[in-house]
Amino acid sequence: MNRSAVDLWFVEEVLPLEAALTGYLRRKWREASEIPDLRQEIYTRVYEAATVAIPEMTKPFLFMTARNLLIDRARRAQVVSIETVIDLEDLDVADTVPNPEQSAVGREAMRLLQAAINRLPPRCREVTLLRKVHGLPQRDVARRMGISESTVEQQVAKGVRLIADAMVDIVPEPGTARFGRRLRKMGPRQVGRP
Amino acid sequence: MMEHDPIEEQAARWLARQDAGPLDAAAKAGFDAWIATSTRHRVTYLRLEAAWQRADQLRATRQAPALPPPRAGLVRAPWRRWAPMVAVAAAVALVAVVPTLDDWDWPFAAGQKFSTGVGDRYTAHLQDGSQIELNTNTRLRASVGQTTREVRLDKGEAFFEVVHDDKHPFVVISGDLRIVDVGTKFSVRREGDRLEVVVAEGAVLVEDMAHPNEVGPTLVTQLNAAVAQPKAIRKSPRSEEQVRDSLGWRHGTLVFTDRPLREVAAEFNRYNRKQLVVPADGPMGDIRIGGSFEATNVDAFARLLHSGFGLKVIDDGREIRISN
Numbered sequence: 205m206n207r208s209a210v211d212l213w214f215v216e217e218v219l220p221l222e223a224a225l226t227g228y229l230r231r232k233w234r235e236a237s238e239i240p241d242l243r244q245e246i247y248t249r250v251y252e253a254a255t256v257a258i259p260e261m262t263k264p265f266l267f268m269t270a271r272n273l274l275i276d277r278a279r280r281a282q283v284v285s286i287e288t289v290i291d292l293e294d295l296d297v298a299d300t301v302p303n304p305e306q307s308a309v310g311r312e313a314m315r316l317l318q319a320a321i322n323r324l325p326p327r328c329r330e331v332t333l334l335r336k337v338h339g340l341p342q343r344d345v346a347r348r349m350g351i352s353e354s355t356v357e358q359q360v361a362k363g364v365r366l367i368a369d370a371m372v373d374i375v376p377e378p379g380t381a382r383f384g385r386r387l388r389k390m391g392p393r394q395v396g397r398p
Numbered sequence: 399m400m401e402h403d404p405i406e407e408q409a410a411r412w413l414a415r416q417d418a419g420p421l422d423a424a425a426k427a428g429f430d431a432w433i434a435t436s437t438r439h440r441v442t443y444l445r446l447e448a449a450w451q452r453a454d455q456l457r458a459t460r461q462a463p464a465l466p467p468p469r470a471g472l473v474r475a476p477w478r479r480w481a482p483m484v485a486v487a488a489a490v491a492l493v494a495v496v497p498t499l500d501d502w503d504w505p506f507a508a509g510q511k512f513s514t515g516v517g518d519r520y521t522a523h524l525q526d527g528s529q530i531e532l533n534t535n536t537r538l539r540a541s542v543g544q545t546t547r548e549v550r551l552d553k554g555e556a557f558f559e560v561v562h563d564d565k566h567p568f569v570v571i572s573g574d575l576r577i578v579d580v581g582t583k584f585s586v587r588r589e590g591d592r593l594e595v596v597v598a599e600g601a602v603l604v605e606d607m608a609h610p611n612e613v614g615p616t617l618v619t620q621l622n623a624a625v626a627q628p629k630a631i632r633k634s635p636r637s638e639e640q641v642r643d644s645l646g647w648r649h650g651t652l653v654f655t656d657r658p659l660r661e662v663a664a665e666f667n668r669y670n671r672k673q674l675v676v677p678a679d680g681p682m683g684d685i686r687i688g689g690s691f692e693a694t695n696v697d698a699f700a701r702l703l704h705s706g707f708g709l710k711v712i713d714d715g716r717e718i719r720i721s722n
Contacts, residue, residue, distance in 0.1 A: 205433050205443075206518070209650040209692045214441065215448045222445075240403060247441040256698060317453060335417070336453040342418040353418065361414035365406060368449035 210254045217262040218250060224263075225270060226372045232274055240369075242277070246270050320370030324363055327351075331359040332367070408432065409443040413450060513537040514554070517669045517694045519650070527561040528568060533587075533647050534669045534693070555587035557648055562600075574608035575626050580617075585645060593626040598641050604631055652693045659685040659703075663720075669693040674700070675719045682709070682722065 225246065229239045249269050250259075259265035321332055327349075334345045335356075342360065346353040412429050415421065421429060433440050512522045514532045522530045524542045532538065536554025541547075547563070549556075551572040560568045560579045568579040573591045577584070582600025586593060595604055597618050606613040609629050616631045618624045621641060624633045636644070643653035652669075654662055660683030663674040674696060676683050685707060691699050700718045704711045712719045 205430055206694070207650065208694065211440075211444060212649055215444055219445055219448050240406075244403075244405070244438060244442060247445065248436075248438045251437050251441050255692075255695070314455065317455070321453070332453070336450075339454075357411075357414045357418050360417050361407075361410035364413055364446050364450045365410050367453055368446050 208255075210251065210258065213254055213258050213262075214247070214251055218247065218266060221263060221266055223372050225266060228267060228270060229274075242270075242273060246273055249273065316370070317367070320367055321363075323370070324366055328359045328363045328366070331356055332363040335360065405438055405442050406446070409439065409446050412443060413446050417450070509539050509541040511537070511539050516671055519647070526563070526566075529559045531557040531559075531648055533557070551586055551588050553588055555585065555647070557583070557585040557645060559583050560600075571607075574606060574628055576605045576607050578603040578605070578615075584618075591628055594623060595626065596623045596636065596641055596644055597621065598645065606631060646690065647693060650693050651690050653690045654687050656686050656688055659683050659687055659720075662687045666691075666693070666696050666699060670696045672696055672713075672715070673717050675717050677721065682720065 222243070225243065226239065229242055230236065233239060233242065246266070246269050250266055253259065253265075253269070321329060321336075324332060330349060331345055334340045334348060335342065340348065342356045343353055346356045349356070412432065415425065416429075433443060510522070510524075512520060512530070512532055514520045514534060514536050516535050518532075518534060520532045522532065522540065524530065524540055524547075526542050526547060528542070528547070530538070530540065530549065533555035536556055537552040538554075538556060539550045539552070541549075545566065547566050547568045549558075549568075549570045551570060558568070558570065558579070560582050562568075562579065562582070570577040570579075570586055572586065572588050572593050575591075575593050577586060577593075577595055580601040580603065582602055583598040584600070584602050585596045585598070593604075595602060595618055597620055599620055601617060601619040603615045603617055604624050604626050605615040606626065606628060612629050613631055616624060616626075616633060618633060621636050621638060622633055623636050623641075623644075624631055626632075640655075643655065646653040647669075652662075652665055654665075660676050660678075663676045663683075667673045670693075696718065697713070700711045700713065700720070703709045703720060710721045712721070
């Protein structure tokens with residue numbers, strides 16, 4: 205898998221907004237079970253748009269995409285009441301204000317991450333701790349726990365999904381956006397004849 | 399507890415598998431095919447990977463239940479955040495590279511060879527802790543031992559992050575030119591016998607080994623560049639932004655400020671098999687281009703030429719011909 209600038213933009217600029225995006229979806233969409241799917245669809249749309257040109261301001265772009273998707277879905281779903289649609293039209297201003305402090309991981313984030321790992325099922329938790337906190341390779345994790353390497357791999361697959369979901373509850377603290385300024389510039393900057 | 403989502407399940411399986419160790423060629427092909435199937439696969443994978451890497455930060459907290467200390471070999475360098483990614487890159491590079499032993503004249507017993515294909519990048523980690531990022535279509539050999547640290551750049555471009563060691567200077571040799579690090583981050587780009595050295599941090603000495611009497615060693619310090627050719631080493635200052643822009647390739651990006659189209663096309667052609675062809679004569683090659691572009695997305699750039707400049711763009715799959 206070759207890494208592209210869009211991948212980097214997606215990881216550094218879009219993913220740190222997941223908590224805010226999920227909060228927005230929870231407020232605007234009644235069917236909680238559909239949120240992961242909506243989020244995936246939104247990610248897909250912003251990623252595809254970014255392969256043409258990386259948007260200058262990620263946050264407003266992400267939320268505009270989210271809003272458009274919700275409107276599409278609401279119009280297609282007959283069960284959605286008319287108020288939902290009207291409600292969607294006004295996008296929360298607070299959500300769209302770009303801020304450069306999105307990708308920070310502070311003490312609080314660390315605490316939540318630990319809490320998320322503590323909530324994992326016991327075996328999954330032990331694998332994750334040995335692998336991530338103690339930095340043991342999967343093979344050594346297997347040896348230490350006396351289980352097969354393929355079991356460790358399965359537990360990693362499980363753990364990573366639960367951890368990713370738990371990250372949603374992490375509210376970023378102000379800090380530094382390492383790629384923010386640089387990447388925000390991307391896309392055609394000036395176009396003109398000599 | 400967990401949503402049933404087949405794509406995310408597959409993404410998690412691929413991630414866990416790579417977390418176990420580099421994929422073999424067949425698995426790698428399978429993974430690449432899976433990723434290429436849809437953007438949805440890609441974004442889902444990237445999301446899980448980012449979360450999994452983020453959990454590495456827990457290692458710094460030391461709040462985990464005590465374990466016997468892991469063996470020294472397991473302690474990872476600060477770049478561990480990217481380690482899984484590097485592992486993937488390593489797998490890619492190893493599959494693609496592997497030249498036979500005798501096709502280069504290799505003077506060092508303990509040397510390592512690294513190379514990248516068109517459009518690829520690769521980060522090599524040397525045993526002294528130094529790192530070399532290879533840009534597209536690059537070949538180099540590194541010999542790092544107890545007494546010497548020497549890299550030969552045969553072609554292409556690389557960015558060096560050198561762990562300084564007064565007793566063992568880090569030397570980059572390219573043709574007859576030699577660059578000696580004085581504790582530093584710098585890039586070297588070779589085109590034939592012409593060398594461009596850009597220093598992002600620290601300083602390097604550039605020497606012409608074949609003509610030591612005609613050209614003295616030139617010290618190039620932070621935010622300076624040197625263009626070196628046999629018998630001529632020219633220095634010029636660079637702004638921080640210029641240095642950053644010239645290193646954009648490290649993130650897969652080409653950054654141009656007011657550059658003529660013919661030069662921009664030549665840059666893109668380093669990264670892509672599909673070549674941009676701009677008429678050699680005439681004013682078209684002088685059109686000024688500015689902006690940041692994904693190095694391997696020459697199609698998007700061609701579309702911009704069409705939509706932004708009204709140029710005619712003919713793409714036959716191998717070449718993109720630009721005309722009026």
